[in-house]
Amino acid sequence: MSAQIPNVQSTDELREKWMKPEVITGSEMLLRSLLLEGVECVFGYPGGAVLYIYDAMHGFDDFKHLLTRHEQGAIHAADGYARASGKVGVCIATSGPGATNLVTGIATAYMDSVPLVVITGNVATTLIGTDAFQEADITGITMPITKHSYLVRDVEDLPRIIHEAFHIANTGRKGPVLIDIPKDVSAAKSLFKPHTEPVMMRGYNPRVLPNKLQLDKLHQAIAEAKRPLILAGGGVVYSGGHEELLKFVETTGIPITTTLLGLGGFPSGHDLWIGMPGMHGTYAANNAIQQSDLLISIGARFDDRVTGKLDGFAPHARIAHIDIDPAEIGKNVKTDIPIVGDVKTVLEMLNIEAGHSSYADEWRTTIAGWKKEKPFRYDDSEEVLKPQWVVEMLNDTTRGEAIVTTDVGQHQMWAAQYYRFNKPRSWVTSGGLGTMGFGFPSAIGAQMANPERLVISINGDGGMQMCAQELAICAINNIPVKVVVMNNQVLGMVRQWQELIYDNRYSHIDLSGSPDFVKLAEAYGVKGLRATNKQEAAAAWQEAMDTPGPVLVEFVVNKHENVYPMVPQGATIDQMLMGDKE
């Protein structure tokens, strides 16, 4: 059973209809311009300032509009859509509170470089600045968390602005672009002139092609390195360079670690893959970074969750940094070989002359030893349900073929650690901002982008309650997301920190009073199942898989489980707490 996505009728005939020069309203221009950008699905919530836009959408079925139950649900869904498809996610909200409800989602997308076009209404241009009803300076509020933004003052600018916004959102370092449309602009009529020609903006020229001299330097460094290592991030997935990366790794024989957002950019399970680095990374990856003599960062930005204590990060390594955003190079870590360019293009070029890293034989053996010596592990139990076991079960039943979205916290780290990813765009998670409430609505977007694929949303009991209302849109639109709630009745990651760093002072983490998740699902018309042990878990999951349409499965898991390894804040990444095993 697949989500009800309309067949987008982007026929030549319709295109001709949209392109016909006629006098129409700003709202109609908006819809036509969205169609010209290939939009199939938008997520939104109407209100006073966007009523003309919603009026124009009445009876309009050229794209699907999903009415979420909160603007936060809409933007996270648009985000999940973008991450799982590589297309631009689109959402619409009204002015004032509608727009400000998007802020968390915009910041989430900005931190993780996700292409979104966010359309907000605003009060009429004549009222702007008067503290009018539902007025908020949303372009001002979101300036630090958007790649670019527009306040449309003239209806004639709309087609151009929309075309530019899509271009900016999905090129260079991707990111959210906001278009704020005052009510009188969406009502105003003008002759529609479709904007489809290439965008020319003097101040925007992302550099795709790298400097050849720097590539030569990197080849040279690889030839000389005894302990080279690749650190690959989300940029690999976003640029579509995963095949080129695989080729590069296999040609050079350089071991690779992938960051949280880089998961799926390289097949987990490959001999040269050594897991995720950083705070909850593998023993092998963290040791490898610390002992490497050449660290090649590919589309990763040296986030502090990856580097740990910056002063002691990769102390013996020459650093090569490949990134489309020049500002990332040298921002956190001093770079020896800076390569600005599109990751896919850079890798394609590198692959032409890439050779085997022949001095690294001993190093590969050492790393393989680390991998074997200390993989992720946990104490399994027959009495209580272990969350790690649940993730392994999900992995076994889907064989890495599902799209997994997560919320933020312990379950997110366990999913990252124990799920095996074979394909890019199969992993949707809020990395940079760490946004609770993201997991479930993002799965709705991911499912809309991939109606035929299995989408699993893994949540904690905390995050699930931040956007649970979107169960409604799964129910009415029959969006077959399988919603997992790992219920440990506590804010797990906070509890873990309080236990390990705040001397067992458990302050305000008890989530008693949470709803019965099964009944909550049922209240929305979604099937709900609960499991408290392995047997029930396997049966419930099987039932969920066999049930067409959306299902929520609550796994009541062990309350005291911690995520290991863990690098305490302020430590270097090889100073890992390994948990009970040490």
Add this chain to the structure above:
Amino acid sequence: MIPTTLKHTIAVLVNDQPGVLQRVSGLFGRRGFNIESITVGQSEEAGLSRMVIVTTGDENTLEQVEKQLYKIIDVIKVIDLSSRPMVARELALIKVKAEPAERPEIMGVIETFRAAVVDIGPSSLMVQVVGDTEKIDAMIELLKPYGIRELSRTGATAMIRGNV
């Protein structure tokens, strides 16, 4: 160890759009870069404004400032003026207390600095002085004993010398 914080003057050519000043100054604020002064006005090209920003920081900070500025879509060009010989000027208007008896003495100071009196009140003079920061600082110091009633100074505007 004393960190090497140097003064840098950068020119930023931007689209003349509403909100651009906010984008640029906001960037400095949230990235923890210092703004000592910022001036904005028309440039030689219609539709573009030139901002001149004086900031402090080490070379790495300056590099980040430039790179982050280039991320703003409305920023066309960033030039580190202080890396080359440049001319920087600011302007100050100083309203100094000046009873008729004191005026000849004050006029002496003003002439020495090649400043100008641009308004005369019953008991005050308005002085306009143009020059680099040090000159204006010195002028203010010299006028202080007479009693400064009001002071308004612009930030620096600057250009590289020669044909560049």
